[in-house]
Amino acid sequence: MEPKPTPPAGRRELTKAQNRETILAAARQVFAQLGFAATTVRDVIRATPLASGTFYNYFKSKEEVYQALRDEVALAVRPRLRAARAGAETAEAFLAQNFRAFFQFVAESGSPAPERFRMDSPQVLAGFAELQADIEAAMARGVLPAADAGALTAALVGVAFELAERVKAGAEVEAMTAFATALFMGGMAALPKA
Amino acid sequence: MEPKPTPPAGRRELTKAQNRETILAAARQVFAQLGFAATTVRDVIRATPLASGTFYNYFKSKEEVYQALRDEVALAVRPRLRAARAGAETAEAFLAQNFRAFFQFVAESGSPAPERFRMDSPQVLAGFAELQADIEAAMARGVLPAADAGALTAALVGVAFELAERVKAGAEVEAMTAFATALFMGGMAALPKA
Amino acid sequence: MEPKPTPPAGRRELTKAQNRETILAAARQVFAQLGFAATTVRDVIRATPLASGTFYNYFKSKEEVYQALRDEVALAVRPRLRAARAGAETAEAFLAQNFRAFFQFVAESGSPAPERFRMDSPQVLAGFAELQADIEAAMARGVLPAADAGALTAALVGVAFELAERVKAGAEVEAMTAFATALFMGGMAALPKA
Amino acid sequence: MEPKPTPPAGRRELTKAQNRETILAAARQVFAQLGFAATTVRDVIRATPLASGTFYNYFKSKEEVYQALRDEVALAVRPRLRAARAGAETAEAFLAQNFRAFFQFVAESGSPAPERFRMDSPQVLAGFAELQADIEAAMARGVLPAADAGALTAALVGVAFELAERVKAGAEVEAMTAFATALFMGGMAALPKA
DNA sequence: TATGAATGAGGCTTCATTCAT
DNA sequence: AATGAATGAAGCCTCATTCAT
Numbered sequence: 160m161e162p163k164p165t166p167p168a169g170r171r172e173l174t175k176a177q178n179r180e181t182i183l184a185a186a187r188q189v190f191a192q193l194g195f196a197a198t199t200v201r202d203v204i205r206a207t208p209l210a211s212g213t214f215y216n217y218f219k220s221k222e223e224v225y226q227a228l229r230d231e232v233a234l235a236v237r238p239r240l241r242a243a244r245a246g247a248e249t250a251e252a253f254l255a256q257n258f259r260a261f262f263q264f265v266a267e268s269g270s271p272a273p274e275r276f277r278m279d280s281p282q283v284l285a286g287f288a289e290l291q292a293d294i295e296a297a298m299a300r301g302v303l304p305a306a307d308a309g310a311l312t313a314a315l316v317g318v319a320f321e322l323a324e325r326v327k328a329g330a331e332v333e334a335m336t337a338f339a340t341a342l343f344m345g346g347m348a349a350l351p352k353a
Numbered sequence: 354m355e356p357k358p359t360p361p362a363g364r365r366e367l368t369k370a371q372n373r374e375t376i377l378a379a380a381r382q383v384f385a386q387l388g389f390a391a392t393t394v395r396d397v398i399r400a401t402p403l404a405s406g407t408f409y410n411y412f413k414s415k416e417e418v419y420q421a422l423r424d425e426v427a428l429a430v431r432p433r434l435r436a437a438r439a440g441a442e443t444a445e446a447f448l449a450q451n452f453r454a455f456f457q458f459v460a461e462s463g464s465p466a467p468e469r470f471r472m473d474s475p476q477v478l479a480g481f482a483e484l485q486a487d488i489e490a491a492m493a494r495g496v497l498p499a500a501d502a503g504a505l506t507a508a509l510v511g512v513a514f515e516l517a518e519r520v521k522a523g524a525e526v527e528a529m530t531a532f533a534t535a536l537f538m539g540g541m542a543a544l545p546k547a
Numbered sequence: 548m549e550p551k552p553t554p555p556a557g558r559r560e561l562t563k564a565q566n567r568e569t570i571l572a573a574a575r576q577v578f579a580q581l582g583f584a585a586t587t588v589r590d591v592i593r594a595t596p597l598a599s600g601t602f603y604n605y606f607k608s609k610e611e612v613y614q615a616l617r618d619e620v621a622l623a624v625r626p627r628l629r630a631a632r633a634g635a636e637t638a639e640a641f642l643a644q645n646f647r648a649f650f651q652f653v654a655e656s657g658s659p660a661p662e663r664f665r666m667d668s669p670q671v672l673a674g675f676a677e678l679q680a681d682i683e684a685a686m687a688r689g690v691l692p693a694a695d696a697g698a699l700t701a702a703l704v705g706v707a708f709e710l711a712e713r714v715k716a717g718a719e720v721e722a723m724t725a726f727a728t729a730l731f732m733g734g735m736a737a738l739p740k741a
Numbered sequence: 742m743e744p745k746p747t748p749p750a751g752r753r754e755l756t757k758a759q760n761r762e763t764i765l766a767a768a769r770q771v772f773a774q775l776g777f778a779a780t781t782v783r784d785v786i787r788a789t790p791l792a793s794g795t796f797y798n799y800f801k802s803k804e805e806v807y808q809a810l811r812d813e814v815a816l817a818v819r820p821r822l823r824a825a826r827a828g829a830e831t832a833e834a835f836l837a838q839n840f841r842a843f844f845q846f847v848a849e850s851g852s853p854a855p856e857r858f859r860m861d862s863p864q865v866l867a868g869f870a871e872l873q874a875d876i877e878a879a880m881a882r883g884v885l886p887a888a889d890a891g892a893l894t895a896a897l898v899g900v901a902f903e904l905a906e907r908v909k910a911g912a913e914v915e916a917m918t919a920f921a922t923a924l925f926m927g928g929m930a931a932l933p934k935a
Numbered sequence: 936t937a938t939g940a941a942t943g944a945g946g947c948t949t950c951a952t953t954c955a956t
Numbered sequence: 957a958a959t960g961a962a963t964g965a966a967g968c969c970t971c972a973t974t975c976a977t
Binding site for chain 2: 196197250298303304305306307308309310311313314316317318319320321322324325330334335338339341342343344345346347348349350351352353
């Protein structure tokens with residue numbers, strides 16, 4: 160309350176809208192490094208040229224930035240995945256296009272892993288539900304064999320996320336796409352020879 | 354854990370080892386409920402008949418108990434997984450026994466993964482390396498087809514963790530074991546019919 | 548205070564003096580409601596169509612508006628009290644006119660004392676000094692009996708402020724004036740019968 | 742969270758119960774100087790040899806210390822005033838004993854004025870209600886003349902508090918007692934000659 | 936001048952850890 | 957050893973004030 164003076168100000172280079180991006184970028188980085196729980200708002204601010212108060216002009220709390228990040232990601236991937244699935248007429252195409260789109264996204268998004276995102280944001284959950292619905296539709300059309308759609312979705316997601324780590328670590332998008340697709344098409348026996 | 358009032362006169366004081374166990378048990382419970390960051394040492398102590406200072410006679414820090422807990426988990430699973438793989442003479446047995454052991458462990462342990470397992474504890478990383486080594490050995494023996502062993506390990510882990518979630522949510526261990534095994538043996542086409 | 552939407556085109560921009568008044572009016576309201584410490588500059592500005600920076604074109608600080616407000620009050624009462632005393636030829640008139648003027652002011656002003664008047668503003672202190680001087684003069688003229696003028700001033704002020712609370716709470720100005728005057732004229736025995 | 746080391750500790754001279762008193766004493770001082778609103782918990786702590794966290798071992802907030810202080814005062818004065826009134830058989834005795842007890846209390850309590858206490862603590866309000874009840878009883882017994890008891894209480898309180906300021910500033914307890922008693926007994930005419 | 940985002944001191948509070956007993 | 961009060965760094969956030977536009 161009532162701070163006495165206020166020393167000469169400093170930086171004021173960034174535009175308003177840019178600051179939001181600055182904060183999001185810093186948050187992306189820090190969350191990736193420390194995880195959600197260990198990250199403090201201060202950590203985020205420190206990774207920024209901004210003052211602590213500025214954070215609160217854009218986000219009410221750590222939760223809110225995190226939310227924003229997750230939704231940003233989900234918002235960015237979902238249309239791509241949707242588009243990838245759209246034209247798929249065969250199981251192989253369905254799989255390959257999904258995996259490729261996801262791995263490409265990951266490869267583009269920069270290595271500092273957006274942290275194995277917790278799967279509970281509304282946007283993310285919606286994304287999964289969407290995938291599962293598409294899988295069910297594909298099963299109904301006969302494009303995919305009938306099976307436990309929930310488990311299959313989970314398996315796809317699990318493989319996608321784990322292999323994405325390898326992509327981030329430098330693996331080729333096409334190699335991982337081929338690997339994952341082959342696995343789901345024909346099991347281990349069908350995998351590309353090492 | 355222990356009753357608050359002083360135990361009946363004839364009873365021996367808690368031994369040191371018992372106190373350590375008391376703290377670990379409380380920590381297991383509290384960390385599972387709140388996650389690492391949200392848990393305070395006071396929360397752990399409160400779940401105990403001990404005083405706050407006593408905590409530090411047994412653990413150097415909050416990190417240390419958490420560490421101990423994670424390693425305890427890894428320590429508990431690894432032998433089971435190792436045993437599961439040991440006798441496997443066929444690929445199918447190798448997979449099924451691994452998955453079954455893991456899902457059973459998860460089903461028994463209640464909530465083994467408070468915040469979706471951090472994969473960075475030394476013990477956990479060692480567990481992965483061990484799995485990958487076993488896979489490579491199996492490939493060499495011809496039990497598993499030759500392929501990118503790292504990617505295969507990743508895929509196995511991804512599927513195992515995602516389906517484990519379904520087990521926690523009530524799915525049958527055998528059903529998930531069959532599902533995962535079939536997936537890796539023959540791909541989607543081989544999955545049990547829905 | 549002023550409507551948020553831009554005023555009709557034909558209307559002249561608010562003049563500087565009007566802005567000052569706008570701010571003072573808003574401050575009067577907000578300080579009265581929340582007290583000094585609980586009031587934020589933003590609260591004051593929010594009660595205004597102006598922007599936060601504009602505040603500082605008119606006042607150097609939050610203190611300054613508050614000061615201005617207190618002095619405004621003192622400035623408003625003092626002439627009325629002075630006038631009230633001016634013509635008093637008898638002790639009774641002196642007292643009654645002072646009390647009446649003060650109680651009337653309080654009754655009109657709504658909540659003149661947000662947090663029970665801090666007695667330390669220069670204007671307020673000057674007001675007291677002036678009252679005491681007048682009392683001393685009146686004693687010298689024989690209008691008031693010779694006594695400890697400082698203590699008498701204090702007693703008058705104490706009674707005036709406490710009864711003012713009752714006026715704010717709905718008591719009649721005349722009743723309180725009569726009560727206070729009678730008390731100082733003849734003590735408890737002279738008070739109006741209940 | 743998780744401060745890394747913790748530099749060598751320091752002071753640890755005071756006993757537990759003493760610390761509460763230490764804080765209350767500091768609070769008494771600081772509130773008197775700055776008033777309730779302007780005082781921060783930090784101000785109180787700084788007026789103490791204790792660490793910031795220690796404050797919260799004793800009080801949950803600024804409000805709580807303030808409460809404690811007010812109640813402490815009210816608790817200390819009320820019995821004395823009650824005792825003062827108890828034996829009063831005449832109006833003059835009733836007044837003189839009340840005023841004397843109050844002024845003595847103020848004189849003893851040390852100069853750093855416990856700030857013109859806001860009259861809204863439960864204890865303080867109860868004290869007023871008690872006084873008013875005694876006044877009403879005295880009126881009923883004929884010890885005090887029948888009049889507006891609420892207004893009379895207010896007037897007594899106003900005079901008591903204002904003259905208490907003079908006592909704090911060095912005036913004699915007996916002189917102020919005589920002044921106030923005379924005022925209420927016979928009005929200005931009855932006041933001791935200057 | 937008016938605007939409103941940026942700034943950062945400083946308020947409040949928690950909690951890992953120490954240490955006198 | 958066990959205890960639990962004390963410690964103080966550090967988290968969170970507000971808000972008076974400045975300054976580029």
